[in-house]
Amino acid sequence: MASKTILVAQREYLENVRTKTFWLGILAFPAIFAISIGIAWVMEKTKGTRTYAVLDYSETQVAGTVEKAARAGDFAWSIKRALDDAGIDPASRPELHVLDDLELTPEQEAAARAQIPEQRRLALERLLGSTAKKYVNVPLAELGLAGVPREQQERDLGAMVNDGRLFAYFLFDHDPVAKFEGSLVYVSDNRTDNDLPEWYSNATTRVVRKARIAAAHVDPKTAKDIQESAHFKPRKFDPKTGETSDVKKDEVANKWAPVVFVYLLWIAVFTAAQMLLTNTVEEKSNRIIEVLLSSVSPGQLMSGKIWGIGATGLTIVGSWALCGLIGVKIGTRLVPKIADLNLGDIVSDPLYLASFVGYFLTGYLLFAAVLVAIGSVCNSLKEAQNLLQPVFLLLMIPLFAMVPIVQEPNGTMARVFTYIPIYTPFAMMNRASGPPAAWEYAVTTVLILVSVFVAFKAAGKIFRVGVLMTGKPPKLKEILGWLRAK
Amino acid sequence: MIAGGSCASVLLAPPSPDNLPARAATSAAPRSMEQALTLHGVTKRFGTFTAVDSLSLQIPQGCIYGFLGQNGAGKTTTIRMVMSIFHPDAGTISVLGHSDASEIKDRLGYLPEEKGLYKKMKTAEIVAYFGKLKGMDSSTANDKARALLCRYGLGDWLDKKCETMSKGMGQKVQLLGTIIHEPDLVILDEPFSGLDPVNRDMMRDTILDMKKQGRTVIFSTHVMEQAEQSCDYVMMIHRGKLMFAGSLSEIRKGKDFGIQLDYDGDGARLQGLPGVTRINDSGKHAEIFLRPGTDPQQVLRAVLDRVSVRRFDVREPSLHEIFVRTVEEAEGKHSATGGAH
Numbered sequence: 001m002a003s004k005t006i007l008v009a010q011r012e013y014l015e016n017v018r019t020k021t022f023w024l025g026i027l028a029f030p031a032i033f034a035i036s037i038g039i040a041w042v043m044e045k046t047k048g049t050r051t052y053a054v055l056d057y058s059e060t061q062v063a064g065t066v067e068k069a070a071r072a073g074d075f076a077w078s079i080k081r082a083l084d085d086a087g088i089d090p091a092s093r094p095e096l097h098v099l100d101d102l103e104l105t106p107e108q109e110a111a112a113r114a115q116i117p118e119q120r121r122l123a124l125e126r127l128l129g130s131t132a133k134k135y136v137n138v139p140l141a142e143l144g145l146a147g148v149p150r151e152q153q154e155r156d157l158g159a160m161v162n163d164g165r166l167f168a169y170f171l172f173d174h175d176p177v178a179k180f181e182g183s184l185v186y187v188s189d190n191r192t193d194n195d196l197p198e199w200y201s202n203a204t205t206r207v208v209r210k211a212r213i214a215a216a217h218v219d220p221k222t223a224k225d226i227q228e229s230a231h232f233k234p235r236k237f238d239p240k241t242g243e244t245s246d247v248k249k250d251e252v253a254n255k256w257a258p259v260v261f262v263y264l265l266w267i268a269v270f271t272a273a274q275m276l277l278t279n280t281v282e283e284k285s286n287r288i289i290e291v292l293l294s295s296v297s298p299g300q301l302m303s304g305k306i307w308g309i310g311a312t313g314l315t316i317v318g319s320w321a322l323c324g325l326i327g328v329k330i331g332t333r334l335v336p337k338i339a340d341l342n343l344g345d346i347v348s349d350p351l352y353l354a355s356f357v358g359y360f361l362t363g364y365l366l367f368a369a370v371l372v373a374i375g376s377v378c379n380s381l382k383e384a385q386n387l388l389q390p391v392f393l394l395l396m397i398p399l400f401a402m403v404p405i406v407q408e409p410n411g412t413m414a415r416v417f418t419y420i421p422i423y424t425p426f427a428m429m430n431r432a433s434g435p436p437a438a439w440e441y442a443v444t445t446v447l448i449l450v451s452v453f454v455a456f457k458a459a460g461k462i463f464r465v466g467v468l469m470t471g472k473p474p475k476l477k478e479i480l481g482w483l484r485a486k
Numbered sequence: 487m488i489a490g491g492s493c494a495s496v497l498l499a500p501p502s503p504d505n506l507p508a509r510a511a512t513s514a515a516p517r518s519m520e521q522a523l524t525l526h527g528v529t530k531r532f533g534t535f536t537a538v539d540s541l542s543l544q545i546p547q548g549c550i551y552g553f554l555g556q557n558g559a560g561k562t563t564t565i566r567m568v569m570s571i572f573h574p575d576a577g578t579i580s581v582l583g584h585s586d587a588s589e590i591k592d593r594l595g596y597l598p599e600e601k602g603l604y605k606k607m608k609t610a611e612i613v614a615y616f617g618k619l620k621g622m623d624s625s626t627a628n629d630k631a632r633a634l635l636c637r638y639g640l641g642d643w644l645d646k647k648c649e650t651m652s653k654g655m656g657q658k659v660q661l662l663g664t665i666i667h668e669p670d671l672v673i674l675d676e677p678f679s680g681l682d683p684v685n686r687d688m689m690r691d692t693i694l695d696m697k698k699q700g701r702t703v704i705f706s707t708h709v710m711e712q713a714e715q716s717c718d719y720v721m722m723i724h725r726g727k728l729m730f731a732g733s734l735s736e737i738r739k740g741k742d743f744g745i746q747l748d749y750d751g752d753g754a755r756l757q758g759l760p761g762v763t764r765i766n767d768s769g770k771h772a773e774i775f776l777r778p779g780t781d782p783q784q785v786l787r788a789v790l791d792r793v794s795v796r797r798f799d800v801r802e803p804s805l806h807e808i809f810v811r812t813v814e815e816a817e818g819k820h821s822a823t824g825g826a827h
Binding site for chain 2: 004007008011015019283286287288289290291292293294295296297468
């Protein structure tokens, strides 16, 4: 009996996995993922230089100081990033305190550079070079607008922005140190890219804040202390030692990992269950079902199809996991900071892996039973699509619940989802970072297995009758009648 | 093992009793039984519709048995019940001595009316797959599938996908998938439909050869000539009820003789012949039925005045005529009773 189920499963599996299109389809997902990241990275890297001009009609003539502050800010950011990449805490280097200043002397810059380890200097210079090129101030003299009346300057600059010669221009008016309102104007045709105005505003804020502190005769150190933001250092408690320790980056990544796993689980269950549906409808429409039913029972045929396509789904998931591991290896080489996240450890975490495989199988079996029953009563894919819509809407809900559940893995919402059988696999995977108590694993395992058994029984009854039906799909009342039949 | 895409020349001979799948020693046992199939009071309903109504039938072993009936008469439902694809609501079925065909599925071969193949599977693979589903071990099924395909002239298609074959080739492959495991009872639902004359002959020869091998073959058909040419026994079902069953001579017994006429000319001129009750005119051939006491020679003379006669023969009515009369009689009764089942 079982061997015929295996024969059917084997055929279903081989039919899928030995085609080139199957492997192209599998590789398409990680490839598209990698290409998307690559495109975003390339676009960021190749983003065109934003050219701007500045008109300074302010009483205090702040534009020059703002420009220097903006450049000093870029330098400080680059130095801090280089130190971060080298694993050095900038706070541990007193020489770098000057980086908060609005202007840096060449000596201060050289001293800061000296703090960077030798092997990272080249990368720092590259970073400084690309940062400097990001935003370029075009002097008015170069634009032929030096000494020209203000109205004409504004008109000509507006025209240059309009025809693309300039990305934007800034105007300082009145007295920004006294009051921002009405003193700062930004003119650009681009309404969506706010990087330049934010960068320039940040520098202006620092300059004006320093001027206001000076005007108020407040000691700069006092002012700095007043402006300091509060920041709670995240630490974790170890019940064994009774002490707390720092939370590492990989631990944070580990807590969020279930979101990625649930998403993959969802795609895998969805893909495999849909393959099963398509396969069932196709076999029914090409009339091979009856030939098969002369050799195997409807139960054997249904089980064989479900297991065969389930194995196909596992192959898909396994291939993605392999691509993920390769991606992490490559990514770690390209971006050293990724190594801190220890993604390789997350991907190979036994709890996550076991949960993923276990919940993929149970989740798939549950939805497969539903979809194979739907497929058996439909004569065409179009008919099946109509019946599928409510099922897919139900399947969408775990996606919306992913983030709230991972933030509170043992909260009320997580628990409610855990005990709704169609969501149990997704919710338990989602809660894996918690992780839930052992008794919850035991109870949900029983719950999902019983649900799968009931779903298989019901699907078997529908499949047996539906698969040989032609013509109009049956009404719900008829299907309920089949379910009640012994 | 036959190499992919080629067949040994010895295997290229046309199908004959000698090169059809040989009976396995294990399948010899049921031959000692008298009946291959027995139905007793079998009824199947779908909701309020009765598809098969108290059908009783006995089919001896080693014969060719024809299931006749109009579309929707209940032939396929009967076959599906025999194959345990459907279960009867009432009555009993015994297949090769077993009350449940699912217990002996591996000894049955079934070619449904709606035939299908896995389009992406290779020809040899799919025939072997059907064999494996019937309990054959993998290597035997693979070897036999290739050998059978070669014998039936499909040696060049062994490793080609089913989707590349013509409809006739596809039907051949389906037939081979049905008989690869050497079944004791073969059930073919409308095996001739959609076949060209060459493949129709191939199908007929295969059926006859299976009989010579000692297998029982049941096939359903609309085409009376095929049943007439090949069947030892026939039954007719109409609106789920059995109309008649037996050997062809038994069925014809007591039926009025008719004139079989091959002619050239305008068939309309045959209408109104004296002493004639009914004419089945096919254009070049006509079957003419006479009133009791009418002299066939007189009718012949009248016919000769109207058309050019190529052949004239007085004999029992054809199965076609019996079929049509039975339907008409049944429909008359059906109308008289208000169409109630």
